[in-house]
Amino acid sequence: MTSTDTDINLIENLAAKVSRSGFNILNDFPQIRDESLNALKVTGLPGNKHEEYKYFNVSRKIKRDYNFPLPAGEAVETGWIRSRLVDDNKGIHIVFINGIYSKEFSNFDTPAEGFEFFLPEDSGQGIKYILDTYAAERQNINKDPYLDLNRAFPNAGYAIRIGKDFDSKPVYIYHFVNSGVQDLLINHTGIVLVEKDAKADLSEIFISENEDHHFHNHNTELITRNGALVNYHLIQETGHDSVNIQNTNIYQSANSRANTYTFSLSGKDLRNNLNILLNEEDCESHLYGLYFISNNDHIDNHTTVDHRKPHCYSNEYYKGIIDDKGMGTFNGKIYVRPNAQKTNAFQSNKNLVLTDTATVNTKPQLEIWADDVKCSHGATTGQIDEEQMFYLRSRGLSEESAAALLLHAFAFDIIDRVELEHLRKYIGSKINSRLGYQFSD
Amino acid sequence: MLKIQDLKASIEDNQILKGINMEVKAGEVHAIMGPNGSGKSTLASVLAGREEFEVDGGQVYFEGEDLLELSPEERAWKGIFLAFQYPVEIPGVSTTNFLKSAMNQIRENNGMKPMDSVHFLKHIKEKMKLVEIDQSLLSRSLNEGFSGGEKKRNEIFQMAVLEPKLAILDETDSGLDIDALKIVANGVNKLKSEDNAVIVVTHYQRLLNYIVPDYVHVLYEGRIVKSGTKELAHELEAKGYDWIKEEFNSTPA
Structure with missing residues (x-):
């Protein structure tokens, strides 16, 4: 895979604008940006010859002249936003509109016990601690061109630390895009650190009213310390000319448990790269997914569960309903590394297609190097019984x-x-x- | 109530029913017997509107209306109920979950007001007693992990709740032990009235000791080759089906 003229044009255009985009969560890590930019220049964006992007080719839709989120932008129509929040008084609601943090709609005024939230412009020990932890934990696990795009031209983002003394309020992070914004490119990164023995219920919700083209390229890095429990929910309900790529990396420490719930409800081109790294012993991970796609929408779920240490358990269960001319892809990889003995890893994908024009591609992939393991996978596609x-x-x-x-x-x-x-x-x-x-x- | 005239039906170009004639009046119980493969279950399925079967000829009238023109749900709304030989399992759907909607769709299509939750609950409690079925079974996924007897009892329970005009019991006795058989038969008998009718499809005479038919029809090679009263069932029990086959095969069609 090599970059094309269009890719180079895009990169140059973005590079010219990037100085205007202000703070970003990777401010202090120029090496991450440089490394990603160099990779991107070489590889370009993937076309349909790229094995991992065979069914998800948006390279032709990528515009050359994107706009980054601008804090001093036009007035934003927000009448609809409040009705789209989860009806949960006890929750912490953090709202981004068109890639910009909205103080008005967020209810995070006073810091809660054991909960810290930072924007890129924040400084001090709190955010530094999260970012340093991330820098130490981060591994270049997935060489993904869109993740490179995200990191090469990062805008805004957030960092969260959840401690053991947090009283487990649900945390909802919304990413709204409202109407009338042309060719917006949002390259957000969220970094979440869940401390030892802490419990976190985290949701990331993508909603756009905007039927104009926009490109939401989001990356969430979730670090779960020893004994932590995290429920991470992703909900996508975006417009019919939108591209929404969600990369999620979860780094699990010993005895931690991470459950992910991925709900893809609408969006022209939805792509989820979910990577779970079971880095230490006795981790547990459940990956649940439901995609319900209609019109001409397209959902592409790529998941990787990487069993790197013994005695870990993972269970993946994705279901899909595909209507109209929709297309769904499930590609689930399980790696069991040579010393990851006593691994239990299960995977299942079930699909219902409702029309003759709906399609499903499902591809389970197991790569097992250890011998004392229990693994299974299965996939079905059919019609209503x-x-x-x-x-x-x-x-x-x-x-x-x-x-x-x-x-x-x-x-x-x-x-x-x-x-x-x-x-x-x-x-x-x-x-x-x-x-x-x-x-x- | 039900008039079947020269009904012919096939599946995948294989003709199963080759001209059935029978009439069922309100208040009657009809038994349809016959050896395996004679077309008993096909007849039950065609009456309920199963779409795999192609009707090649003949008419079926239910209360004067052309039944074959109606969808399965429209037949249910008119008052037809099929107790399945093999009730399907539906994960994630409980009996109580769909039965209230089924009943209210039937009511609405007959110009009646939907039944509210309180009355519905009272209604199903009564019927639960009738077929000796447990609440916990009804709130579980439909038929999933049910024993053969529980599945059949659930069918009769649903029949009791929906109170059809014409119930067709397709081999409801198969797979039942004698106790379950009595419970099922008892349920059917208690629901019997001058206004409704039952068609019992069975291979054996056993069930007919408990649900006493007014008429017995013997189906063979897609035709009713013999009709009679309950004594015919006893005769079949004693002599088997071979004499029917011989009689049929020696008579020119």
Whole structure:
């Protein structure tokens, strides 16, 4: 893979603008930026010949003349935003609009016990500690061109530290893009440090009202210390001319547990690279995913679970519903390194296609170098079960309500695993209203 | 109530029903017996509207209306119920979960008001007693991990809740021990009235000791080759089906 003229043009254009973009979370790490920029110049952005981007080729949609988020930009229409927040009074709500932190909509005024939140312009020991920890922990695990793009031209972002004394309030981070913003490129990085024995419920929610083209290229780096428990939820509900690439790296220490929940509801081009590194012994990780895609939307989930040490457990369960001309891809890699004995690693992907024009590509990949392990994987793709449909209809349910009931059951197999009640309802009601589901439970 | 005239049906170009004629009046119990592969379950499926079967000829009228034109749910709304031979398992959907909606869609399509939750709960509690079924079973995923007997009992429970005009029991006795058989039969008998009718499809006479039919029809090679009263069932039990086959094969069609 080599860069094209278009890539070089893009890089030059972005480089000319980058000085205007102000602070970013990687300010103190020029070497990360340089390393990524150099890589990007060599590789360019991936086309469909790139094995990892075979089904996700947005390189032709990439504009040359992107705009970075500008704090002093035009007035932002915000009437709709409050209604899109999760209805959770106890939660910490952190809101970014068009890539810019919104003090107005965030409710994080007074620091909570055991919880610290920093923007790039912040200084002092608190943010330095998080960034130094990250710099030490960071590994160049995935050579991804879009991650290079993110790191080469970073704008804004945030850093969070959650300590053991935090009272486990849910933390919701919203990334809104509102209407009328042309060709916006957001390269955010969020760095989250969850300290020893701490518990964190973290959600990252991407919503755009904007039907104009924009490119949200987000990277979340999550470090879980010994004995920490993290539930990380990702919800994507973006516009039909948007590109939303979410890279998530989770670095797990001994006895930590990380559960990820990925809900992809809409967006022209959605791509999730989720990388879990089980760096020490006795880690546990659950990866749940639900994608429900219609129109011409495209979701591409790439996950990697890297078992590097013995006695770790991982379980991955992704389900997809593909409607209209939608396309879904699931590519799940499990690595079990030579000394990662007594590994338990499971993976399952189930898909329902609702039309003749919907497509699914599913590719489980297991690479196992250790011999004393339990691993399994499986993938299915099919249509709504005719026998189940006939059964329900013969009892008096209309065809529509029978289908809604079956799809509801399929989807809630994942949704019901979300432990946060407010969030479970938030996602559940979106799914139910799309299905026209009107059953009482 | 139900009039079947020269009904012919096939699956994948294989003709199974070759001209069925029968009439069921309100208040009657009809048994359809016959050896394996004679078309008993096909007849039950065609009446309920299973789409894999192609109707090649004939008519079926239910209360004067052309039944074959109706979708499975429209048939349910008219008052037809099929108790499945092999009830499907549906993960994530409980019996109580869908049954209230099913009942209310039936009610709404018959110009009745939907039943509220309180009345519905009372209604199903009554019916639970009738078929001796446990609440915990009804809130579990439909038929998932149910024993054969539990599945069949759940079918009769649903029939009791929906109170159909015409119930078709497709081999409801298969896989049941004698105790479960009695419970199921008892449920059916208690629901029996002058206004409804039952078609019992079975291979064995056993169930008919408990659900006593007014008429017995023997299906063979896609046709009703013999009709009679409950004594015919006893005769079949004693002599098997071979004499029916011989009689049929020696008579020119």
